[in-house]
Amino acid sequence: xxxxxxxxxxxxxxxxxxxxxxxxxxxxxxxxxxxxxxxxxxxxxxxxxxxxxxxxxxxxxxxxxxxxxxxxxxxxxxxxxxxxxxxxxxxxxxxxxxxxxxxxxxxxxxxxxxxxxxxxxxxxxxxxxxxxxxxxxxxxxxxxxxxxxxxxxxxxxxxxxxxxxxxxxxxxxxxxxxxxxxxxxxxxxxxxxxxxxxxxxxxxxxxxxxxxxxxxxxxxxxxxxxxxxxxxxxxxxxxxxxxxxxxxxxxxxxxxxxxxxxxxxxxxxxxxxxxxxxxxxxxxxxxxxxxxxxxxxxxxxxxxxxxxxxxxxxxxxxxxxxxxxxxxxxxxxxxx
Amino acid sequence: xxxxxxxxxxxxxxxxxxxxxxxxxxxxxxxxxxxxxxxxxxxxxxxxxxxxxxxxxxxxxxxxxxxxxxxxxxxxxxxxxxxxxxxxxxxxxxxxxxxxxxxxxxxxxxxxxxxxxxxxxxxxxxxxxxxxxxxxxxxxxxxxxxxxxxxxxxxxxxxxxxxxxxxxxxxxxxxxxxxxxxxxxxxxxxxxxxxxxxxxxxxxxxxxxxxxxxxxxxxxxxxxxxxxxxxxxxxxxxxxxxxxxxxxxxxxxxxxxxxxxxxxxxxxxxxxxxxxxxxxxxxxxxxxxxxxxxxxxxxxxxxxxxxxxxxxxxxxxxxxxxxxxxxxxxxxxxxx
DNA sequence: TTGTAGGCGTTATCAA
DNA sequence: TTGATAACGCCTACAA
Numbered sequence: 001x002x003x004x005x006x007x008x009x010x011x012x013x014x015x016x017x018x019x020x021x022x023x024x025x026x027x028x029x030x031x032x033x034x035x036x037x038x039x040x041x042x043x044x045x046x047x048x049x050x051x052x053x054x055x056x057x058x059x060x061x062x063x064x065x066x067x068x069x070x071x072x073x074x075x076x077x078x079x080x081x082x083x084x085x086x087x088x089x090x091x092x093x094x095x096x097x098x099x100x101x102x103x104x105x106x107x108x109x110x111x112x113x114x115x116x117x118x119x120x121x122x123x124x125x126x127x128x129x130x131x132x133x134x135x136x137x138x139x140x141x142x143x144x145x146x147x148x149x150x151x152x153x154x155x156x157x158x159x160x161x162x163x164x165x166x167x168x169x170x171x172x173x174x175x176x177x178x179x180x181x182x183x184x185x186x187x188x189x190x191x192x193x194x195x196x197x198x199x200x201x202x203x204x205x206x207x208x209x210x211x212x213x214x215x216x217x218x219x220x221x222x223x224x225x226x227x228x229x230x231x232x233x234x235x236x237x238x239x240x241x242x243x244x245x246x247x248x249x250x251x252x253x254x255x256x257x258x259x260x261x262x263x264x265x266x267x268x269x270x271x272x273x274x275x276x277x278x279x280x281x282x283x284x285x286x287x288x289x290x291x292x293x294x295x296x297x298x299x300x301x302x303x304x305x306x307x308x309x310x311x312x313x314x315x316x317x318x319x320x321x322x323x324x325x326x327x328x329x330x331x332x333x334x335x336x
Numbered sequence: 337x338x339x340x341x342x343x344x345x346x347x348x349x350x351x352x353x354x355x356x357x358x359x360x361x362x363x364x365x366x367x368x369x370x371x372x373x374x375x376x377x378x379x380x381x382x383x384x385x386x387x388x389x390x391x392x393x394x395x396x397x398x399x400x401x402x403x404x405x406x407x408x409x410x411x412x413x414x415x416x417x418x419x420x421x422x423x424x425x426x427x428x429x430x431x432x433x434x435x436x437x438x439x440x441x442x443x444x445x446x447x448x449x450x451x452x453x454x455x456x457x458x459x460x461x462x463x464x465x466x467x468x469x470x471x472x473x474x475x476x477x478x479x480x481x482x483x484x485x486x487x488x489x490x491x492x493x494x495x496x497x498x499x500x501x502x503x504x505x506x507x508x509x510x511x512x513x514x515x516x517x518x519x520x521x522x523x524x525x526x527x528x529x530x531x532x533x534x535x536x537x538x539x540x541x542x543x544x545x546x547x548x549x550x551x552x553x554x555x556x557x558x559x560x561x562x563x564x565x566x567x568x569x570x571x572x573x574x575x576x577x578x579x580x581x582x583x584x585x586x587x588x589x590x591x592x593x594x595x596x597x598x599x600x601x602x603x604x605x606x607x608x609x610x611x612x613x614x615x616x617x618x619x620x621x622x623x624x625x626x627x628x629x630x631x632x633x634x635x636x637x638x639x640x641x642x643x644x645x646x647x648x649x650x651x652x653x654x655x656x657x658x659x660x661x662x663x664x665x666x667x668x669x670x671x672x
Numbered sequence: 673t674t675g676t677a678g679g680c681g682t683t684a685t686c687a688a
Numbered sequence: 689t690t691g692a693t694a695a696c697g698c699c700t701a702c703a704a
Contacts, residue, residue, distance in 0.1 A: 002454065002456055003454075004696095004697060004698085005697065005698065005699095006697075006698095014674080014675090015674065015675045015676080016675095016697090016698080016699095017674070017675060017676080017677095017699085017700080018673085018674055018675075020698070020699060020700085021674090021699090021700090024699085028673065028674085029673070029674080030673060030674090033673080033674085045450075045454055046454070047450070047451060047454035047455045048455060048697080048698065048699095049391070049455060049456055049696085049697050049698070050390075050396075050455040050456060050457045051387050051388075051390035051391040051396070051456065051696080051697075051698095052387075052391050052680090052696070052697035052698040052699090053697080053698060053699080054386075054387035054390075054680090054698095055385070055387040055388050055391050055679095055680045055681065055682090055696090055697080055698075056679080056680055056697080056698045056699050056700090057680085057698085057699075058680070060386075060387070062434075067419075067420070067423065069420070070420065070423075070424055074416060074417070074420045075413035075416045075417055075617050075618040075619060076416065077411035077413065077416070079416055080410060080411045080412065080413070080415055080416050081410070081411055083403075083419070083435065083437075084403070084405070084406065084410045084437055087403065087406075087435055087436050087437035088406055088437050090436075091436055091437065091438070091444070091448070096434055096436065096457065097434065097435050097436060098398075098432055098433065098434055098435075099419065099423055099433050099434075099435045100423050100426075100427055100432065100433060101419075101420055101423035101424050101427065102427075108427070112427070114381075114383070115383060118338065118339075118381055118382070118383035119383045119384060119385060119386040120338055120385055120386060120387065121386050121432065227618065227619065227621070227622040231622070256619075256622050257622060259622075259624060260622050260624065260626075263624055263625075269624075281411050282411040282563065283411060283563065283592075283619065285563070286563040286567070286592050286593060286595075286596050287623070287624065288595060288596065288599055288605075288623065288624035288625075289599075289624075290596075340680095340681060340682090341681065341682070342681075350690080350691090351690065351691045351692075352681090352682085352683095352691090353683085353684090353690070353691055353692080353693095354689085354690055354691075356682070356683060356684090357683090357684095357690090360683085364689065364690085365689065365690080366689060366690090369689080369690085384681080384682065384683095385680085385681050385682070387680085387681075387682090388680070388681035388682040388683085388696090389681080389682055389683075390682090390696090391680090391681080391682075391683095391695095391696045391697065391698090392681080392682045392683045392684085392695080392696050393682080393683070393696085394696075
């Protein structure tokens with residue numbers, strides 16, 4: 001058995017009350033006593049039982065994040081960075097991070113959310129990769145459960161979130177490509193259920209309008225946010241009678257897959273065809289050629305989300321809605 | 337307030353005892369009663385308080401993993417896949433996964449381990465990226481705390497682990513390169529405190545011996561397991577009077593960085609220089625050119641580790657030590 | 673400044 | 689087959 005507050009009290013011949021208060025930094029305990037308590041507690045390797053504390057205080061000091069992906073093929077650096085941000089920030093507030101995995105809109109996802117909420121396993125939840133109609137947001141909202149999100153839904157729900165203005169970003173990206181002489185610009189998107197697809201596609205289309213390019217539906221195609229998805233989608237684009245001279249991926253992975261497809265078709269990326277993505281995580285810098293991308297500061301966003309969530313948990317009436325502009329990072333994949 | 341077992345009992349006009357037992361599937365409760373209980377519990381959205389259950393049962397139904405990295409630059413797909421595996425397998429056993437981040441051997445790391453163990457926050461811990469002298473293994477071992485590891489240490493400690501035979505793998509890799517006509521083979525490694533560096537370097541050296549190549553210390557250089565580290569290390573290699581004709585990266589990220597450096601030097605990877613890595617996560621397939629690598633099934637290994645850990649937690653005397661052979665995946669980066 | 677005691681929500685022991 | 693009751697370890701109002 002681990003050492004409990006009782007053991008410490010017994011050793012000190014004090015009541016557990018005093019020990020508890022000394023350790024929690026109350027000021028109604030004699031300095032000398034406190035010193036002794038702290039000293040002995042450390043010696044004995046005492047740390048309060050999390051379960052007991054949770055039960056008593058009705059809070060868990062933990063937040064949760066459910067990775068909206070599962071199975072063998074999930075290696076989006078976005079999630080790594082996001083989790084690192086969540087973890088680092090949580091830790092610095094003495095909160096723990098609970099992580100689980102479930103495919104979007106799967107029964108498994110639903111189960112996990114219900115369990116976490118009903119069992120009071122976490123004090124709050126971080127959402128990412130929002131959907132236009134997002135049952136998670138609805139569910140948490142209905143249950144008055146604290147949550148924050150990376151991105152918004154199209155439902156009328158009030159919750160704090162951070163939004164990267166991908167629409168504006170993609171407009172800029174199209175402009176950039178046009179300036180480099182590209183006019184036949186394809187877009188490889190994602191499932192329409194995701195908000196990100198809605199916004200980015202719209203940004204792409206606005207970009208075309210801004211530059212007086214007629215929208216060609218055959219240049220818009222659906223991927224699945226993965227490298228393989230981008231690869232396969234790009235191959236189909238190259239089959240077109242009039243193939244594109246530029247490809248925008250809904251995210252970096254998609255763009256990376258597209259670059260591979262281009263190369264297999266004997267095209268030189270950055271010359272024969274321009275390719276660009278979105279996210280700007282570390283890896284985009286090291287592709288061959290380096291990938292032009294819209295950078296969102298995933299790590300920092302994650303940290304901020306945790307801060308917002310903790311404020312919300314602490315009862316502060318956070319009504320925040322932070323809009324961030326992505327940064328266009330021009331590299332060789334659209335160069336020349 | 338969330339609904340408690342008392343609420344359910346009151347509604348049913350039963351004792352909380354009966355409700356508890358009905359829900360936990362004890363057989364000393366009338367079938368009819370059980371049905372009613374389950375029915376009503378679901379209706380009311382009841383789920384047992386995790387904290388209370390933990391306190392009573394003295395177990396948490398959670399396991400922990402501390403990502404041995406922190407800060408902005410952590411995007412190793414190895415961790416994504418590893419976490420996905422841990423998460424999926426945990427979930428399927430109704431366990432939760434607690435995740436934190438801390439740089440190897442940092443005070444922060446120590447704090448987290450102590451907190452998790454002393455506060456009984458998790459029932460067991462998964463370790464990865466082992467060190468030759470690993471205080472984590474020692475600490476957990478000393479405290480009789482259940483843990484399993486991906487890789488071994490050089491201490492005399494007994495614990496279940498899965499080991500990928502990187503040494504054999506790197507021997508095969510060297511052989512492969514030699515067969516492709518490379519003889520000046522460099523190795524970009526990692527900090528010597530990691531077991532992986534020890535093993536892989538040895539495999540590299542054995543490979544040289546096997547093929548009668550004299551070991552040249554100037555071709556061995558230290559990276560930091562990141563793309564940037566590989567990039568910078570490779571640049572230094574290219575400054576040598578007699579630069580290498582092949583580079584082996586201690587992991588894929590290192591190799592990816594090296595490829596970038598090669599390209600900047602005007603070298604064609606797969607022709608002017610061969611590059612190979614280790615890990616074989618999804619991204620290695622989509623580099624330009626695709627990367628030759630030694631694949632370890634990170635996702636599956638993670639799942640198996642969880643199984644071993646849960647068995648250990650359940651009290652089964654697991655003395656397992658699983659050795660897996662990595663698989664050489666030949667792609668264009670060493671081709672031609 | 674310190675101690676007593678009640679209760680957080682469960683599960684498990686024992687009795688009915 | 690069901691119910692009363694005692695912990696699990698901690699925090700905190702209240703008493704001393």
